[in-house]
Amino acid sequence: MLYTDEHSKLRQTVRRFVEQEINPHVDAWEEAELFPAHELFRKMGKLGLLGITKPADCGGQELDYSFAVAFAEELGRCNCGAIPMAIGVQTDMATPALARYGSPALKAEYMTPTVAGELVAAIGVSEPGAGSDVASIKTTARKDGGDYIINGSKMWITNGMQADWICLLVNTGEGKPHENKSLVVVPMNAPGVNRAKKLKKLGMWASDTAQLFFEDVRVPQSNLIGGEGMGFFMQMQQFQEERLFGAATTLLGLDRMIQETITYTRERQAFGQSILDNQTVHFRLAELQTEVESLRALVYLTTERYVANKDDFEVVKLASMCKLKAGRLARVATDACLQFWGGMGYTWDSAVARSMRDMRLLSIGGGADEVMLGIICKLMGTLPRRKKS
Amino acid sequence: MKILVTVKRVPDPEQKVKFKGTSVDVSAANWVINAFDEYAIEAALRLNENAATGEKLGETIALSIGPKDVSQQLRSALAMGADRAILVGGADEELDSFAVARIVKAVVEREKPDLLLMGKLATDGEASQVPQLCAALLDWPQATFAAQITANAEGLEVKREVDTGIEVKQVKLPAVVSVDLRIISPTAVVNGKTPATHAYQEGPRYASLKGIMAAKKKEIKEISLADLGVKAAPVTKLVSAEPPAGRKAGVKVKDVAELVSKLKNEAKVL
Numbered sequence: 001m002l003y004t005d006e007h008s009k010l011r012q013t014v015r016r017f018v019e020q021e022i023n024p025h026v027d028a029w030e031e032a033e034l035f036p037a038h039e040l041f042r043k044m045g046k047l048g049l050l051g052i053t054k055p056a057d058c059g060g061q062e063l064d065y066s067f068a069v070a071f072a073e074e075l076g077r078c079n080c081g082a083i084p085m086a087i088g089v090q091t092d093m094a095t096p097a098l099a100r101y102g103s104p105a106l107k108a109e110y111m112t113p114t115v116a117g118e119l120v121a122a123i124g125v126s127e128p129g130a131g132s133d134v135a136s137i138k139t140t141a142r143k144d145g146g147d148y149i150i151n152g153s154k155m156w157i158t159n160g161m162q163a164d165w166i167c168l169l170v171n172t173g174e175g176k177p178h179e180n181k182s183l184v185v186v187p188m189n190a191p192g193v194n195r196a197k198k199l200k201k202l203g204m205w206a207s208d209t210a211q212l213f214f215e216d217v218r219v220p221q222s223n224l225i226g227g228e229g230m231g232f233f234m235q236m237q238q239f240q241e242e243r244l245f246g247a248a249t250t251l252l253g254l255d256r257m258i259q260e261t262i263t264y265t266r267e268r269q270a271f272g273q274s275i276l277d278n279q280t281v282h283f284r285l286a287e288l289q290t291e292v293e294s295l296r297a298l299v300y301l302t303t304e305r306y307v308a309n310k311d312d313f314e315v316v317k318l319a320s321m322c323k324l325k326a327g328r329l330a331r332v333a334t335d336a337c338l339q340f341w342g343g344m345g346y347t348w349d350s351a352v353a354r355s356m357r358d359m360r361l362l363s364i365g366g367g368a369d370e371v372m373l374g375i376i377c378k379l380m381g382t383l384p385r386r387k388k389s
Numbered sequence: 390m391k392i393l394v395t396v397k398r399v400p401d402p403e404q405k406v407k408f409k410g411t412s413v414d415v416s417a418a419n420w421v422i423n424a425f426d427e428y429a430i431e432a433a434l435r436l437n438e439n440a441a442t443g444e445k446l447g448e449t450i451a452l453s454i455g456p457k458d459v460s461q462q463l464r465s466a467l468a469m470g471a472d473r474a475i476l477v478g479g480a481d482e483e484l485d486s487f488a489v490a491r492i493v494k495a496v497v498e499r500e501k502p503d504l505l506l507m508g509k510l511a512t513d514g515e516a517s518q519v520p521q522l523c524a525a526l527l528d529w530p531q532a533t534f535a536a537q538i539t540a541n542a543e544g545l546e547v548k549r550e551v552d553t554g555i556e557v558k559q560v561k562l563p564a565v566v567s568v569d570l571r572i573i574s575p576t577a578v579v580n581g582k583t584p585a586t587h588a589y590q591e592g593p594r595y596a597s598l599k600g601i602m603a604a605k606k607k608e609i610k611e612i613s614l615a616d617l618g619v620k621a622a623p624v625t626k627l628v629s630a631e632p633p634a635g636r637k638a639g640v641k642v643k644d645v646a647e648l649v650s651k652l653k654n655e656a657k658v659l
């Protein structure tokens with residue numbers, strides 16, 4: 001994939017934005033375990049950064065997905081994983097289905113202000129009892145007159161304490177688990193929505209992750225995205241962008257970590273030479289950089305295919321591979337680099353320790369590694385069929 | 390008003406300078422807009438807009454002289470909000486300050502802007518000569534190193550920071566103004582249309598995604614020196630360039646007592 005001059009200009013803007021509007025505050029936001037989502041998103045909305053691929057009638061730029069990937073890649077310059085994740089939820093995790101299948105009225109009410117950064121979005125799929133196994137969620141939406149009445153709870157919801165609305169996966173019927181689900185837009189100030197608690201986490205501190213309860217929450221049926229029963233399908237489709245975006249945001253973070261490790265180990269002396277001069281160190285770093293470049297190539301390849309055809313089945317496999325590889329590589333690379341930083345790396349405030357804590361999420365969130373492997377196997381035709389009980 | 394802003398590309402100041410023989414090696418340079426020119430673009434855009442309503446009050450034209458690649462930097466200026474651009478073809482090594490000033494003058498005579506707005510210097514050569522040369526060649530009033538610009542009925546009031554305080558100049562238009570760093574502070578440019586209470590974000594504005602995509606469609610007019618009837622013919626010759634002598638690493642002192650003792654006994658400055 002070749003980035004054009006417009007891609008690099010977009011990256012320049014994002015780079016400056018990260019350096020001036022995000023990085024100077026990251027330490028404080030991490031400490032506070034919260035970042036000012038509305039303030040930051042409003043600034044980004046003004047620059048058109050929250051609607052890169054979104055339809056023009058919602059204030060978006062309607063560009064192809066390669067621009068979203070360029071954006072995601074450059075967000076890797078953030079000195080933490082939390083902010084790119086929170087932004088990603090807003091742009092590529094909570095909103096693709098609404099943009100593609102939402103009614104004009106629903107888009108006008110929620111998509112347009114989200115693109116402008118006036119509203120903060122969240123995506124509600126996981127539940128206390130259902131993470132990897134999305135089909136087994138328990139939250140329900142029951143029809144009552146022209147409304148839905150929603151009951152249930154959602155777990156680990158990014159932006160959950162600050163969001164103005166959530167794209168909620170619910171059961172709208174009794175049928176088969178893949179055919180009874182729907183995506184519904186729920187305003188977070190609706191009576192019965194309870195932001196139960198902000199969860200303390202290993203990493204991604206600046207991002208607010210919440211447990212949410214929904215008790216007889218009433219929303220109009222016109223808040224349904226697409227058709228009833230299409231929820232599981234749309235969520236699976238929506239996951240493609242989430243996974244590609246997630247993989248793309250790790251690239252520069254890994255590049256920078258490797259570079260910083262080179263700088264540190266070159267300076268640091270032991271046994272009469274720099275740490276870096278040990279072959280096991282510079283070879284290992286070369287190996288890791290090679291893997292990062294391979295991941296980058298895979299991300300670009302997947303993006304190309306996705307741009308050519310959104311519904312290409314091969315993309316589902318490739319996007320899962322991107323996510324799997326990013327998670328695996330991030331674990332190995334942060335561990336290797338932290339090792340070379342020695343005691344300095346093990347201290348709580350070191351950048352490499354933060355990378356390790358933050359990037360550990362990649363193998364879990366948005367579908368665990370094993371779930372990715374399951375998808376890849378299914379598309380490779382190697383997944384054993386389950387016996388019907 | 391109609392403003393012509395000059396835009397020079399320079400090697401990224403954050404990149405390490407490389408030398409080849411007795412000259413600076415720019416073969417692997419990462420080219421960026423000269424920072425002071427970026428400030429000049431920002432100042433021009435602020436003069437030419439009502440920031441509260443988005444209304445446009447005039448035309449901003451970006452001018453660059455150099456090889457064709459300079460169109461990249463011109464596109465950045467267009468993405469920030471300039472209306473159109475002019476690229477005069479020329480080879481970097483033939484463009485000394487005097488050649489540039491004569492070329493700018495020729496473009497000014499074609500475009501007839503109300504204001505020629507420039508950076509106070511380019512961060513590569515740091516000559517700080519072109520704006521003054523342009524004013525002389527055009528026989529226009531000049532106000533250099535502007536820290537604040539206020540448009541008024543008689544033209545522009547320009548405040549410049551000097552060692553003894555703030556100097557205030559009033560120039561009639563057309564004029565040449567060169568800008569200093571402070572021109573990008575939140576209230577440094579006053580045009581009488583943007584409400585006085587409006588505070589810009591510090592620094593040159595970000596190119597929005599909309600601006601970036603719109604820039605693709607804006608005109609960059611290419612003109613040759615022959616079209617302008619100007620020969621570059623540099624009058625200065627670069628004899629040689631070499632890196633400054635390396636500095637020895639400093640030392641860390643334990644406490645103030647050690648610092649004082651070193652200043653007294655080793656540096657002998659106390």
Ligand SMILES: Cc1cc2nc3c(=O)[nH]c(=O)nc-3n(C[C@H](O)[C@H](O)[C@H](O)COP(=O)(O)OP(=O)(O)OC[C@H]3O[C@@H](n4cnc5c(N)ncnc54)[C@H](O)[C@@H]3O)c2cc1C
Nearest residue numbers: 123124125126130131132156157158364365366367368370
């Ligand atoms: C910081 C953070 C932010 C999050 N943000 C959101 C959000 O905004 N919205 C949202 O809906 N969710 C969010 N999540 C939830 C996330 O998507 C889930 O945690 C994830 O899908 C895994 O589900 P689980 O935690 O229930 O793990 P489980 O399903 O309990 O699985 C536990 C482990 O079992 C293994 N496993 C699972 N299935 C298989 C299998 N088929 N074969 C072999 N091994 C298997 C895997 O190793 C897996 O990690 C977030 C999570 C975190 C930690």
